[in-house]
Amino acid sequence: xxxxxxxxRRLFSKPQNLNDAYGPPSNFLEIDVSNPETVGxxxxxxxxxxxxxxxNLPIFKLKESRVRRRYSDFEWLRGxxxxxxxxxxxxxxxxxxxxxxxxxGDDGIFDDSxxxxxxxxxxxxxxxxxxxxxxxxERCLHMFLQxxxxxxxxxxxxxxQA
Amino acid sequence: MSFFSFxxxxxxxxVLNDAETRKKAEHKTEDGKVDQYFLFYDGDTVSGKVNIxxxxxxxxxxxxxxxxxxxxxxxxxxxxxxxxxxxSLVKDLAQxxxxxxxxxxxxxxxxxxxxxxxxxxxNVKLRxxxxxxxxxxxNDISKEMDIVVHTLSMYPELNSSxxxxxxxxxxxxxxxxxxKSKYHLKDVIVGKIYFLLxxxxxxxxxxNIIKREMTGTGTNVYHENDTIAKYEIMDGAPxxxxxxxIRLFLAGYEITPTMRxxxxxxxxxxxxxxxxxxxxxxxxxxxxEITLWRRGDVVRKSMSxxxxxxxxxxxxxxxxxxxLAHAQAKEQ
Numbered sequence: 253x254x255x256x257x258x259x260x261r262r263l264f265s266k267p268q269n270l271n272d273a274y275g276p277p278s279n280f281l282e283i284d285v286s287n288p289e290t291v292g293x294x295x296x297x298x299x300x301x302x303x304x305x306x307x308n309l310p311i312f313k314l315k316e317s318r319v320r321r322r323y324s325d326f327e328w329l330r331g332x333x334x335x336x337x338x339x340x341x342x343x344x345x346x347x348x349x350x351x352x353x354x355x356x357g358d359d360g361i362f363d364d365s366x367x368x369x370x371x372x373x374x375x376x377x378x379x380x381x382x383x384x385x386x387x388x389x390e391r392c393l394h395m396f397l398q399x400x401x402x403x404x405x406x407x408x409x410x411x412x413q414a
Numbered sequence: 415m416s417f418f419s420f421x422x423x424x425x426x427x428x429v430l431n432d433a434e435t436r437k438k439a440e441h442k443t444e445d446g447k448v449d450q451y452f453l454f455y456d457g458d459t460v461s462g463k464v465n466i467x468x469x470x471x472x473x474x475x476x477x478x479x480x481x482x483x484x485x486x487x488x489x490x491x492x493x494x495x496x497x498x499x500x501x502s503l504v505k506d507l508a509q510x511x512x513x514x515x516x517x518x519x520x521x522x523x524x525x526x527x528x529x530x531x532x533x534x535x536x537n538v539k540l541r542x543x544x545x546x547x548x549x550x551x552x553n554d555i556s557k558e559m560d561i562v563v564h565t566l567s568m569y570p571e572l573n574s575s576x577x578x579x580x581x582x583x584x585x586x587x588x589x590x591x592x593x594k595s596k597y598h599l600k601d602v603i604v605g606k607i608y609f610l611l612x613x614x615x616x617x618x619x620x621x622n623i624i625k626r627e628m629t630g631t632g633t634n635v636y637h638e639n640d641t642i643a644k645y646e647i648m649d650g651a652p653x654x655x656x657x658x659x660i661r662l663f664l665a666g667y668e669i670t671p672t673m674r675x676x677x678x679x680x681x682x683x684x685x686x687x688x689x690x691x692x693x694x695x696x697x698x699x700x701x702x703e704i705t706l707w708r709r710g711d712v713v714r715k716s717m718s719x720x721x722x723x724x725x726x727x728x729x730x731x732x733x734x735x736x737x738l739a740h741a742q743a744k745e746q
Contacts, residue, residue: 258602263591265606265657272655279613279651309613311584380694383615385585 280308283382283397285375288367289320298322299362301371303378305397311388311411317398323347325402326374329381332392336408339387342380345373422473424513426546426557428482430462439562442534451562454528454542460484460561461522464507464546468516478549480508484523486530486563488679489539490629492636500677501527501542510549530676531565531708536638537629538680565671567707570596579610580700587611590688590700592660598709599669605660607688609652615693619648621660622687623667624701629680642684643667664706671708 287302300320307315326344333341348370351360360366381387382397391409396402430436430452439453454460464482468475486501503526507519533540542563548555573594581587587610592603607619623643629636648658673682684706689699 260602260604260661262659262661263593263604263606265608266655268655268657272653277612277651277653279615281615383692383694384696385582385614388585 282306283378285371290362314398329396337386337390339384344377345370422475423469424475425467427465428544428559441562451560454561454563456528457525459524460526464519466517475513478510480548481506482521483545486542491537528563532563535627537636566710585613596705598707600665603662607658609656616651616690617693619690620646624685624687626683672705
């Protein structure tokens, strides 16, 4: 006696629009951290990194942007996000205080391999954070990524899409 | 248990009358072992013979009465002191006296109510068993035999599909659909996920079956969540307008029927959890409860003819509807 046979045919779905299928995806977001440059002299030297962003996400005001930031700017961004958003913020590459001590055999925090390590870590950090839907709502992230300079006296706020 | 060579003891065996024909079902014990037990349904008669074999054939066995009980009870692991017997039947096999030789007693519990399915969970156990007790002054001799009970249901009259649009505003919008809200244990979940807006980088999508066992009431409530199944349904990044099909066969998984408020002591419920994972390991999920039920495998003689036809209803193809109409015409 035949048992009941379940109907496993696929549910009906609308055929996909060809523009949607072959057009650029709506989730395009590319962030590169590159071109480290050490500015200043002596004890007041510091390294800045170029942050290049390309996107088609409507939440970003500029579809392409290029800014320079230093490590302490990243620390500021991380602190703002931890305080204001519910995001579990990923860690930054190390602060390397020991490298800032005198009498080292190498260039300390201006050592090429250290800068490269840090650059890679900062890039990883930004990609993780900028893709987070909740972080994208924070004014501080957009100011960090796209404004000419970071105004640490700003008023924290949330961004709403137009 | 008697360590001394004097004194008498006996071995008790319980043998069912239909042991040859009755089906057995697999059931897990509390320590995780899987065993076969005789399978009974609500209303089935439990009958058989009790063999009492004297260990020392020369001596007599004095006793204060021999009885057999059929018991259905719920055991809460954190509260084993309390007894929750929802079925308790007893038959006296022998009045107080003595056995001079091994004897066999017949017993029958007619059309016994077995309202709930036997269940062994993480914090609770519901079991049915026969227990023979030979009462004695110092220590009783007893033997238990567990049986398994399955509760059957008919095809539900109303079985609407589950269809919902969910998402994160401006980030991810999907419409998910499952073909039914009530599935039997050997059923197939057929569904689809339709992407309306995708502004995040999705890496893959899976569907999980979660079993939630809730035991106790008031201050003593225990929740146990168990992921019974993880099934990947999509690998890669979808875009707007794409439809991902779902076809998940339930027969391969360890599932039970949905149980709600069993004797007001516990519930076992099942949920489908749709999980999307993005490039940065972030998880987006949507949980939806489904009802699982047990379908009868064979047409049982005790069911009415109507019920028999209903239990064989085919889910597709019109030729079977013709067969149904033919069978109904024959009845008239």
